[in-house]
Amino acid sequence: MVNFSFDRRAFLRGAVAAGVGGAVTTASAAIPGPAVVAAPAQPFHGMHQAGIEQAPAPGSQTVFTAYDVTVRTVGELVDLLRALTDRARRLTGAAAPVDVAAPAPDDGVLGPDPCRSMPTVTVGFGASLFERFGLAGRRPAALAPMPVFPNDRLQPAWCHGDLSVQLNAADLDTCVHALRDLGRATRGGMRPRWRIDGFVNPPRPDGSPRNLLGFKDGSGNPTRAEFDRLIWTGEDPGPAWTTGGSYLVIRLIRMLVESWDRLERGGQERILGRDRDTGAPLDGARESDEPDYTEDPEGVYTPLNCHIRRANPRTPDTVDNRILRRAFNYDHGVDEEGDLDQGLVFVCYQRDPRRQFEAIQRRLADEPLTSYIRPFGGGYFFVPPGVRDESDFYGRALVT
Numbered sequence: 001m002v003n004f005s006f007d008r009r010a011f012l013r014g015a016v017a018a019g020v021g022g023a024v025t026t027a028s029a030a031i032p033g034p035a036v037v038a039a040p041a042q043p044f045h046g047m048h049q050a051g052i053e054q055a056p057a058p059g060s061q062t063v064f065t066a067y068d069v070t071v072r073t074v075g076e077l078v079d080l081l082r083a084l085t086d087r088a089r090r091l092t093g094a095a096a097p098v099d100v101a102a103p104a105p106d107d108g109v110l111g112p113d114p115c116r117s118m119p120t121v122t123v124g125f126g127a128s129l130f131e132r133f134g135l136a137g138r139r140p141a142a143l144a145p146m147p148v149f150p151n152d153r154l155q156p157a158w159c160h161g162d163l164s165v166q167l168n169a170a171d172l173d174t175c176v177h178a179l180r181d182l183g184r185a186t187r188g189g190m191r192p193r194w195r196i197d198g199f200v201n202p203p204r205p206d207g208s209p210r211n212l213l214g215f216k217d218g219s220g221n222p223t224r225a226e227f228d229r230l231i232w233t234g235e236d237p238g239p240a241w242t243t244g245g246s247y248l249v250i251r252l253i254r255m256l257v258e259s260w261d262r263l264e265r266g267g268q269e270r271i272l273g274r275d276r277d278t279g280a281p282l283d284g285a286r287e288s289d290e291p292d293y294t295e296d297p298e299g300v301y302t303p304l305n306c307h308i309r310r311a312n313p314r315t316p317d318t319v320d321n322r323i324l325r326r327a328f329n330y331d332h333g334v335d336e337e338g339d340l341d342q343g344l345v346f347v348c349y350q351r352d353p354r355r356q357f358e359a360i361q362r363r364l365a366d367e368p369l370t371s372y373i374r375p376f377g378g379g380y381f382f383v384p385p386g387v388r389d390e391s392d393f394y395g396r397a398l399v400t
Contacts (some may be wrong), residue, residue, distance in 0.1 A: 046387075051166060069163060117171060128160060160379070199328060230323070251375055327347065
């Protein structure tokens, strides 16, 4: 958990000094971009935020931080969102460098040309944000604090938040640089509540990357043709400003790897329902093969209680429960008992977590895998629609 002191007055002074539409652009001038800015891997401006539709590249890194908002009025919240957007726009190469009289300070983490490496930034709003600022009536219909599910061991210090910021990049130092840059621009407006870093393994040898249980993670995600139905929000159930966004669920899941590693391979495969080497379902040959449970009603090939069969029974009633999974691994060293503290930063997107993620979680209650995992944190966030152009900012339709 990260907990820093903050200076709200300093943030407000920055907002006043900006003098342009209430935006905190003084922070923008503090760190000019280089003369030449490379094109970002994922465009910043658009109908949807970056970091959802396009999967993180193998070997990439992530830093996920949940924040408590410390401003007190809607006007100050607008300043904060403008400041956050402004810095994200520049960090991702979507804004021209600022012309200043003298070089401004930089953290130096990325050397003399920081924009050679640029992150993807994805911002979300937690349910608690809508409890203030008179925004209760505009809260996304399916947004609520993440409930405690069976088999959870949630630690309050690792749960929830007013805002979330996920940074993805090829290198961890790029994420760290962006985290510090965003923190400098918004200090006094929000403070970190918790943070976790993650990484994506190479596919080894191909297909989906592997998690720290040694199995491919992310097989069978929805195709882009299904995103309007399964991932992007519409006016139903609303409210209208949420159209084009998505609900983010993040779950921090420790893996009890010492116990898992004592299982023989066949037992591991029957718990998860996939071949460890290929990622194929147990009745298939390739990772992309769809299991045919109608031909295996007794669970001879694919056990009835295995993870993939519980998560997606592939029936007409469950076809709209599917989610878009974006998983990262984490490694926190060892705990006080000397056990490895490793696991999964499970991230998923959907149109309605009640219909999708929560339905899946109910089916997974008491599955055999629960003996080897320990969910300890996370939260629900609504990722608002994308920033359309240079004058737009995160959540503009919510607060104006």
